[in-house]
Amino acid sequence: MIEELTGALAAEEAAIYAYGLIGVHLASAEQDRARTAEQQHRVRRDELVDRLDELRASTGPAPAGYRLPFEVTDRATALKLAVHVEDGVAQAWRVVLPVTEGTERVDALSALTESAVRATRWRRLAEVTPLTLPFPGRPG
Template identity: 45%
Template sequence: MSTLDAARAAQAALAAEHAAVYGYGVVGGRVAPARRAEATAAYEAHRARRDALERTVRDLGGKPVVADAAYVLPFPVPDAAAAVRLAAVLEDRVAGVYSDLVRAAEGPLRREAAGALREAAVRAVRWRGSGVAFPGLTELTEPAVAAGRTAGRSPGQ
């Protein structure tokens, strides 16, 4: 793989992390109190990954993509149950971009991406209550997104 491929994949991962941070702001505001600490931990993990990816993009010679002011959520989030579903979707989407970064990168960056993919997959299982055979393959976790049936920019895309 080329450095350009890795830089593009790192930018995509950074954009997904920006979106996940935004999305977890919604999750944290709607999730049941019993799961609020879990949402906070995920929020902090995504912030840390976002900050690390900003440095990575710079190290690869790029200018880090900035966060959007707001993101279109994939569905309304009026209650705690929807917040849990959103958290699982956010993790699935983040896993997808890290899967791309694993393919594009080598060495330490590849190891970091694999670790981030694993963490997102574990969080998705915790939120969803079940796993998927191949974390990071969007078409197996989100048929509507894979078929292009979402409008606007959504968290993690």
């Protein structure tokens, strides 16, 4: 479980980093949405740090930088990155489901679901279709 939770933590850190770059390229209402998303990822990140602490796992220092899959230069690439990071977070939480039970699994599912819903919102703003994936969090 520690390995899976550590993966979720890395994905949340990456999302927080990415949203810092995304916001400046967006329109004002979209920036609010990006800020809200970043805040939600920070809450998840803090919960994961606490949980890993309980499990006596060393989380190590946060990576100093995150390698972007492509350059963010305008609104279109900013929205594309937002979709990309939310899909990544969904993948990281999906693998937590088999190694958890009960309320802890339901909580991991909430994190997966919230990322999938945010990805759908960003796709709508980017006018990407389809808006949904059949199996959010499944790689590939």
